[in-house]
Amino acid sequence: MDHPDTAIILYNRDLRVHDHPALAEACARARHVVPLFVADPAIRPRHRGGFLAEALEDLRASLRDLGGDLVVRHGDPVAEALRVAADTGASAIWASADVSAYARARERRLERECAAHRLDFRLFPGVTVVPPGLLRPAGGDHYRVFTPYWRAWRDAGHRQVTGPPPLVRLPPGVEPGRLPRRPRAPYGHLRGGETVARRRLDLWLKLCLADYEDGHDDLAEDRTSMLSPYLRFGCVSPSEVAARATGYPGAEAFVRQLCWRDFYHQVALAFPELPRRDYRPRRVDWNEDGHAADAWRAGMTGVPIVDAGMRQLQAEGWMHNRARLIVGSYLTKRLRIHWRVGGEHFADLLLDGDVADNWGNWQWVAGTGNDTRPNRVLNPLRQARRFDPDGDYVRRHVPELAALPASLIHEPWKAAPKVPGYPAPLPTPDNG
Incomplete structure (x- = not known):
């Protein structure tokens, strides 16, 4: 019709x-x-x-x-x-x-x-730049590894971006209905809506994109676009974001992240059980330590960089992407707690808790998903020293440690006397 x-x-x-x-x-x-x-x-x-x-x-x-x-x-x-x-x-x-x-x-x-x-x-x-299912490898229904998908995605013809329609004619006599109520207490500092999203995109492209490749892992400065909640709710078109970014200095590293988003959407289309079942089954003796899981959720593990990420999530509905990798690796590889525990907590709290991205990333970090190095473990102390060298990210989100010098901020257990109110590091299955 x-x-x-x-x-x-x-x-x-x-x-x-x-x-x-x-x-x-x-x-x-x-x-x-x-x-x-x-x-x-x-x-x-x-x-x-x-x-x-x-x-x-x-x-x-x-x-x-x-x-x-x-x-x-x-x-x-x-x-x-x-x-x-x-x-x-x-x-x-x-x-x-x-x-x-x-x-x-x-x-x-x-x-x-x-x-x-x-x-x-x-x-x-x-919902994506390239429709999920459009790109398929020879002999398969979807791409299981990102790099070949990225090559195919770059070479694919992307649809033309359009503006808003000139006029929307509603039939006469339609009752608009009431909008869902806005909660009394705001959650985080990001406001919803297309108007805010487009303003953020304009400023990001003009002022920040050129620095993205070098600075996007800097935890304290947080030089990411923070557009993911707006992409999750479709307040801004991923095709328009990709099209407008292309051609700017430093655009490729940023556009690659949009491709990652598309990648997980095509994985979720082919494997709808992504939130529930291992994409690539592994024999892992998962640890069912409820106390450790609760401490992780509360940001009270005794590992400052992990606790900072988890507390940022609680307060803002947002977490820096590098911090997400660190806290995910710590939960699944150090504490050996099932990735579903982490995924469910993120799904509850993240403003950008998209099904495909959230569960795809959790399976990636747990080694059950699309990571070609499933045994990869991120050392939280090394990550902290590299991406928060002065401890500013930790100080911002873990106020108990704010007075510690940079030399001790990531290892408060070495401070004397013990930092009041801050726990010792959790025992892990490997170190008991």
């Missing part, structure tokens, strides 16, 4: 008007367009609730500026989309394709119900 009279755009985690293929197609072909978001009780945003609420507020404002509105309903997305279709006389429901097991099950249900109700159902790209 090329020209529906009314088309519904079912928003999920593509909360923007710029470079939104499904929205652009609907506004070009349909007389009326219903941008719809359904607050699904099965998906609990937890700490991300405030960020999501802000993103939806911003999306509604942008759509109103274009002459439309964001229609919000609460309940099962499939049932609510069909109800809105009946109420508005829509003949099509279009959405952005996704890769998680839950999203794909939702898409299959939508496809069946749309067929039963004689509605046109279509999925569009937009």
Whole structure:
């Protein structure tokens, strides 16, 4: 159906008007367009609730500026989309394709119900730069190693980035509905929404990108873009980020990170059990020490660089990428606690807790995923000395250690007397 009279755009985690293929197609072909978001009780945003609420507020404002509105309903997305279709006389429901097991099950249900109700159902790209499943190695359904995927990804033709539609025509008489409530207490310092995301992207490209390759591992300075929460909620298009970055000095190292994101999405598409089962099974005698796991979550392991990362996560819903590698390696390789424990904690707290990226990275660091060196272990003390040499990152997030000199900040157990309120390092299965 090329020209529906009314088309519904079912928003999920593509909360923007710029470079939104499904929205652009609907506004070009349909007389009326219903941008719809359904607050699904099965998906609990937890700490991300405030960020999501802000993103939806911003999306509604942008759509109103274009002459439309964001229609919000609460309940099962499939049932609510069909109800809105009946109420508005829509003949099509279009959405952005996704890769998680839950999203794909939702898409299959939508496809069946749309067929039963004689509605046109279509999925569009937009969640990644290159659609998952498009690039395949000879003799395989997906790439298992990043480097050959990176080569194929660079050579692939990327779709053209588009602006927002000139006009969104909502059918008359549609009740917009209430937005999800914003929590009283904000979580972290990042605010949600496309407007904030685009402003951050503009400043990042102009002022910071050139320094990214040399400085992105610097824990204290944190010279990363911090765009990942906005990518996770689709407040900014990954295709636009890649396209706009290309050509700037230092762009390749940054664009490579966008490729990593695409890489894990194609892994999750091919292996939907990524959050639950080893991608590459290994014989690991996992340690079920609940006390050690709790200490890790609380940032009380006695290893300052680990504790700093975990406390940053608790306070900000964010953690520097180098710190994520350090705390992940410590949990899975030093404490030998299962990667699912870490992945679940990150999924609860991270603003950018995307299913594919979160679980792909946890399996990578645990040696059960796509790392070609599964026995890799990051020494936390060496990592701390290299990427936080003056201890500023630790001082910022572990105030008990703020008075220690740089020579002792990463080894407080050598200080005399013992630092009040700060624990000795946890025993590990190897050193008892």
